Every structure is written in C-alpha cells, then in structure tokens.
Amino acid sequence: MVERKIISEEDLQYFLLIHPLELYTSLNRDFFKGTAVEKTADEFLVGAVLDEEEVGFLIIIICVVF
Structure with a gap:
C-alpha cells in the first residue's frame, strides 16, 4: 500500500x-x-524515539498477536 502511495509510511506505522x-495499554x-517487547513498548509509552529496528520488531510481534 505504501509502494502504491495509498497510505504514507507514517500512516502504516500508526496502523501497525x-x-x-495504545489499544492494548489503554x-x-x-x-x-x-514479553519480548516490554522494554520497547515502555520506551514508546514514555515518549522515547524508537529506531527502525525496534519499530520493525514491534510490528512483527504485534502482528503475531493479532
């Protein structure tokens, strides 16, 4: 969808x-x-900037949860 410019990378990151x-921690x-993503999730929740590797790892783990 990003390659076809249907949504932006930022929108995809928000969605995935x-x-x-936000849903699970609300x-x-x-x-x-x-869990394996505890540290990264906590860093996100306190406003730390995640690097691309951490974002990719969270996307994979969260997709498995769904």
Missing part, C-alpha cells in the same frame, strides 16, 4: 504499531510486561 500499543499499562 502505535494504534495496537486499559492495562502492563499489558506487554514479561
């Missing part, structure tokens, strides 16, 4: 990463506690 993080801040 930010939205699920009611339970510790949803990712004890």
Whole structure:
C-alpha cells in the first residue's frame, strides 16, 4: 500500500504499531510486561524515539498477536 502511495509510511506505522500499543495499554499499562517487547513498548509509552529496528520488531510481534 505504501509502494502504491495509498497510505504514507507514517500512516502504516500508526496502523501497525502505535494504534495496537495504545489499544492494548489503554486499559492495562502492563499489558506487554514479561514479553519480548516490554522494554520497547515502555520506551514508546514514555515518549522515547524508537529506531527502525525496534519499530520493525514491534510490528512483527504485534502482528503475531493479532
């Protein structure tokens, strides 16, 4: 979809990463506690900037959860 310019990379990142993080942590801040993405999710939630490798890792893990 990004290659066809249907959505931007930022929109795709929001859809695959930010939205699920906000969804799962909105009611339970510790949803990712004890998982492989705990540290990265916590960094995102406190406003830290994630590098591309961390973003890719979170996208893979969250897609597996769905």
